[in-house]
Structures are given as structure tokens and as C-alpha cells.
Amino acid sequence: TLVVKLTNAANEYVIADGIRIERLGGLVAEVTVLDGSTNIADGTGSINFGTTAPGSPLQRTFTVKNDGGAAMTLQPVTAPAGFSMVTNISANTVVAPGGQVTFVVRLDAAANGAFSGTLSFVNTDSDENPFDFTLSGTVAAAPSVVIMDNGDASFSAPGYMTITGEGFQNDIAYAAAGSGSSIATWTFNGLMPGVYRVSAAWSTHSNRATNSPFTVYDGVTNRGTVRLNQELAPNDRVDAGTNWEDLGSSFSITGTTLVVKLTNAANEYVIADGIRIER
Numbered sequence: 001t002l003v004v005k006l007t008n009a010a011n012e013y014v015i016a017d018g019i020r021i022e023r024l025g026g027l028v029a030e031v032t033v034l035d036g037s038t039n040i041a042d043g044t045g046s047i048n049f050g051t052t053a054p055g056s057p058l059q060r061t062f063t064v065k066n067d068g069g070a071a072m073t074l075q076p077v078t079a080p081a082g083f084s085m086v087t088n089i090s091a092n093t094v095v096a097p098g099g100q101v102t103f104v105v106r107l108d109a110a111a112n113g114a115f116s117g118t119l120s121f122v123n124t125d126s127d128e129n130p131f132d133f134t135l136s137g138t139v140a141a142a143p144s145v146v147i148m149d150n151g152d153a154s155f156s157a158p159g160y161m162t163i164t165g166e167g168f169q170n171d172i173a174y175a176a177a178g179s180g181s182s183i184a185t186w187t188f189n190g191l192m193p194g195v196y197r198v199s200a201a202w203s204t205h206s207n208r209a210t211n212s213p214f215t216v217y218d219g220v221t222n223r224g225t226v227r228l229n230q231e232l233a234p235n236d237r238v239d240a241g242t243n244w245e246d247l248g249s250s251f252s253i254t255g256t257t258l259v260v261k262l263t264n265a266a267n268e269y270v271i272a273d274g275i276r277i278e279r
Contacts, residue, residue, distance in 0.1 A: 027097075030068030031125040033133070035060065042128045049107040049137030053192045058137065059086055059106040064121075066095040073124045077103050080117020083135055084108050089121065107137040114138045142192045145278045147240055150184070157184035157272055159264070166203040168242045168274035175272075177209065180265030184272035188258045196251045196258060197278040199244035202271040204233050209266035216251045217259040223251045230271050244276050 004019050033040045035047055040062075049058045066072040074093045079085055086104035095101055107115065120132035148155060150162070150173045159182030160173040175182040198216050202208070208230035215225040226247040234245035251258070260275050 027069035028126055029066055029070050029072030029095075029097075029124050031072060031123050031128050031131055032065040032067045033131060034063040034065065040133050042131050042133065045133035047133065047135055049135065051138040051140055051190075052107065052109050053142045054109050054111060054139055056192060057106050057109045059104055061102055061104050063100055063102050064089070064095065064123075065100040066097055068125070069097050071096055074101065075122040077105075077119060077121040079105055079119055080115070080135055082108060082113065082115025082117070082137070082139075083119070105135065107135075107139070109139045112139050112141055142190060142279070145239070145276065146188055146191075147274060147276045148186045148188065149274045150272050154187045154189070155185065155272075156187075158182065160184055160272060167271070168201040168240075171273075172203055173272040174269050175264040177266050177268050177270075178264040180213075180263040182264040182270075184262040184270075186260040186275040188260075188277055189256065191253060191256050191258055191277075192279060193254050193256070194252075194279045195249075196253055197249035198247040198251055198258075198260060199234075199236060199276040199278075200228065200247060200260075201234055201242045201244050201274040201276070202230050203273065204231060205269075206231060207269050209268040209270050212266050212270045213263055214247050215261045215263075216247060217261070218251070218253045219255045219257045219259070223253075224248070227266075230269075239276060240274075242274060244274075 006016050008014050052058045072095045074089050076088050084106050086106050089103050116136040118132050119135050120130045122130045149169045151171055157173045160175045162173050164171045210229040210231055211227040212230050213225050213227050216223045234243040236246040237244050262270055262272050264270050
């Protein structure tokens with residue numbers, strides 16, 4: 001519908017006579033592609049899937065909208081090497097004005113490597129056909145053994161003091177016996193799910209706790225507490241030039257984060273030093 005109106009809001013007589021309209025062109029389709037709520041630019045857009053481990057594929061859902069006034073026809077999406085289509089657009093899919101469809105792309109993680117290439121699909125937008133943008137991502141095997149010292153960035157210990165000259169990497173954190181309000185935390189991120197052995201290192205002394213409580217978490221899920229006698233030297237294994245005492249070898253981690261916490265709910269000084277995990 002097109003309407004022309006003429007009012008008498010003028011300085012003399014207004015004349016209503018003939019009106020001629022002429023169609024100069026049709027309504028057009030207008031393609032818009034979104035990653036979540038983020039608009040992706042045709043030709044220059046880039047989406048990074050991040051880094052994952054072999055056997056742990058990552059996937060993202062993209063939305064194709066028709067923001068034009070005419071129906072838009074879409075063809076299936078072509079993904080670059082290293083990526084695959086989980087769900088695709090069917091051939092000759094028609095999207096009405098204001099409508100939308102989605103497709104899901106996966107970063108396949110069967111082998112290590114850095115992957116990058118162009119995703120593309122044909123459509124009936126007059127100036128964005130084909131629509132294409134870059135996908136990238138990395139597949140890297142997580143190490144089977146990770147060691148964290150009390151001086152590392154992912155360690156925190158409010159209520160603990162630090163001294164140098166002893167322990168793994170020549171320093172330790174310590175807290176006097178208390179109610180458990182002083183908590184040392186080692187947080188290991190970016191892991192592959194699996195069963196882990198967890199081990200601790202410390203320096204010995206007669207004033208150490210004989211019941212230092214180490215608790216292992218699968219993310220935020222408690223997987224058990226082990227009390228260790230820190231008056232005795234660790235002796236289960238040797239790695240990185242240090243002796244380690246095992247908390248256990250059957251901690252099940254279903255996510256990608258393993259956390260070890262040591263509180264001062266013990267009978268003497270508790271020592272927070274190195275933690276070693278092994279998948």
C-alpha cells in the first residue's frame with residue numbers, strides 16, 4: 001500500500017487532482033549473520049573458536065536473518081578444512097522478510113593443529129553474495145603432567161605467609177594451626193577430562209602439621225580430602241628435582257578445571273608448596 005495525502009495547511013486553495021505512481025524497482029533481500037548477538041561483516045568478519053584438546057570439539061551456532069523486504073533464498077554452508085557442519089542450511093531454503101535460520105559449525109579436534117579458512121554460503125542478497133567470513137581455532141593436546149608452585153599466578157593463599165630458602169622452587173607458603181579460615185588454592189585450568197593423580201611437595205620440620213587437609217575439586221565439586229603428615233618427607237615419586245607425596249590417583253575430573261585447597265584446620269603449621277597433577 002502506498003498512500004498520498006494532501007491537506008489544506010497552506011496559504012491559499014489546495015488542488016487535489018490526479019496522482020501518478022511508477023514502480024522503479026522491487027523490494028530486496030538483505031542478509032545479516034550473527035554470532036550470538038554480534039554482527040559478522042561479510043568478507044572481513046573473523047570468528048576464533050579458541051583452543052581445545054584432541055577429542056574435545058568446540059562448536060558455535062550462527063544465525064542468518066533476512067532484514068530486507070523480499071524473500072531470501074539460501075544455499076548450504078561450506079566450512080573450511082578443520083571444521084565441519086553439525087547442522088546445515090538446506091538447499092534452496094527460503095527466508096521470509098524478518099525471518100531467520102541457524103546453522104552450527106564444529107572445530108573438529110581429532111589431531112593437533114592451527115586451523116583457519118573461509119566459511120561461505122550463497123544467497124540472494126544483491127551485494128553480499130556469497131556471504132563469507134573467516135573461521136579459526138587451535139587444537140593442542142593438554143600436557144599429561146602439570147606442576148604448580150606456590151609462587152605461580154594460579155595460586156592464591158590469603159592468610160598465609162611466604163618464606164624463601166626452602167621447598168620446591170626455593171619458597172613455601174605457611175599458615176599456623178587454626179579454624180580453617182586460611183585457605184591455599186591451586187587452580188589448574190584448561191585440562192582434559194579424565195582420572196588424575198594429585199601429589200604435593202613441602203619442606204619438613206618438627207613443627208609441621210601431621211594432619212594437613214588437602215581437598216581436591218572437580219571444578220566446584222568436592223572429590224575428597226586427604227590428610228598428610230608434613231613432618232615426614234614426601235617419598236612417592238620424584239619429578240622436577242623434587243620429591244612428591246600422592247594425595248591419590250583416582251580423582252575423576254569431568255570438566256576442565258581441577259582445584260586443590262589446603263586449609264589451616266590442622267594441629268600445627270600447614271605448608272603450601274608445589275602441587276603436581278598427572279592425567
